[in-house]
Amino acid sequence: MATRAVMFTIGKFRCFPILKSGVAKFTTSSNLLSTATFDPGYTRDPSEVFFKENVQALLDRLTGRDYEKVFQNRKLGQRLEPPKYELLTQAEVDQVMAEMAAKLKRKLQMPPLLKEREPVTKILSEDPELQGFDNCKYVFINISQGINDRKREVVVRDPNGVLRDASWEERQRMCQIYFPVPGRQIYMPKMFEETHLQDCLEKGQYEFVLDRACAQFEPDDPDYIRVTRKTYNCVDENNKFSTLRSTRHFGPMVLHLVLCKRMDNLLFHFITSKDVKAAVDLVRLFHLIWSDPSYSELDEFQLIENYIQGPAVKKPALELAWQTFLEIEKQRLEALSLSQQNTASN
């Protein structure tokens, strides 16, 4: 007779270290997934350009400011309350709007674009007389309050007697156990493995994947870089830029595409949706990063045309879109001038 599958109580969904005389014990386990071969797109260090003020300003302008989207109710299991209605004077309204603008800026803070971190190699001491003290390594962490997790001391005593600084994975795992970050799991969720990641991206859940990656990884983690670059490339291939517009991920995505020199789809998207300002900002950003900034002094339309004639890869499609846009603009201006003449004569 077939038996039912064995049920198990879930308990607490966290792994606690086994304490032995006050010291946490871990068996060697690999948390790292082999990063599948993928084309990084560029070897330049993005942090050189990401933190520049002019680049940040351009990316901020490109992201857009859709208040409805940014302040959407997030379903975090919180207790729901009915909305409050208040009667305010104009001055109070202005003050509230200013507060909201500051809050929006915080919500749209861009996750940094960095290069992969170097593995930790620092050895603190070698004591071969301690060899074979146990069959697993001992990990020690300084759990004082108020220390930045990136600077917290985490050291490992290997069974061969070497005392070294913990690797990045060991460090993150220990810090997550003692100082948990909300939204982060101790083991990497299976969602970030290749097959499942591909499934999520095919369903179009770009914002979910990116949000979860931000919560789960540090920005210089190789897994974070792999996941985010794959998502950005997917968005670019499928032309789904509007899903990420007005989110904190749009800026890093644009910078990634510009560094890869594959911003043509995005430029096409801006031109066809008649967002000239965004198109101009994008071309200015390109010139900031790849060539000298003197280009940015040119006229707007001239800038775009220069780009389409020059460094663009998908020239035919861009040409066509640009010409169509110019035509529509001309007709619109003619219609506007006609109506103005009519009202003047009347």
Next chain:
Amino acid sequence: MAARVVLSQALRQLAISPKTFTVSSKYTTNMLLKAGGGSLSFARSFSKPSDEVSSEPNTESDPTLVVDQKDASKMRNRVIPVEISMKYLKSKGYSTTYGSEPVWVKYRRNFKGQFAPDTRKTCIRQEKLSTGNPCPICRDEYLILDYRNVELLKQFISPFNGAILPTKKTGLCQTKQRELLVAITKAKDYGLIAFDVPIREYDYSDYRS
């Protein structure tokens, strides 16, 4: 009631006493499956009962059960694969039974007084339903709580704040609620259920070289 009447008529035709008959697990399988969502299972479809109930006891190595006619529908010893459960959720039998509402909406608990106590520990003991009025998942054997059965799991997640609904609302027994928590956690881990993640803020000074 209609199901029992129909079945007893069928058995009378085959000249078997309608009260008890010896049935092996193989035949419960046949009866429950081949009637297409079955006249004996909770999800009522309006198909005729199968004529293949044989009077001969099974001579194979499967141990036989002595099962009352009304107890056949209470057996929960079959392991049903998830794929069949997922198919069931899209079937006509499901939609006639539940419509477009979650499966727990029409379930009504029985208790004395105004305030419901905690739900029971389990509806299933020794591989059969051991209560009248079993919980919404136990009563329908084709509702399988598995991380792949996302359509079913989403019915137990609040559409307003993304929390898992408490048993006081859904009426699930404690074992099924635990299974549900496991399945939902697993589904979120695999990325099959999307959810809002708490926003993580950065201090740029940590990352500037």
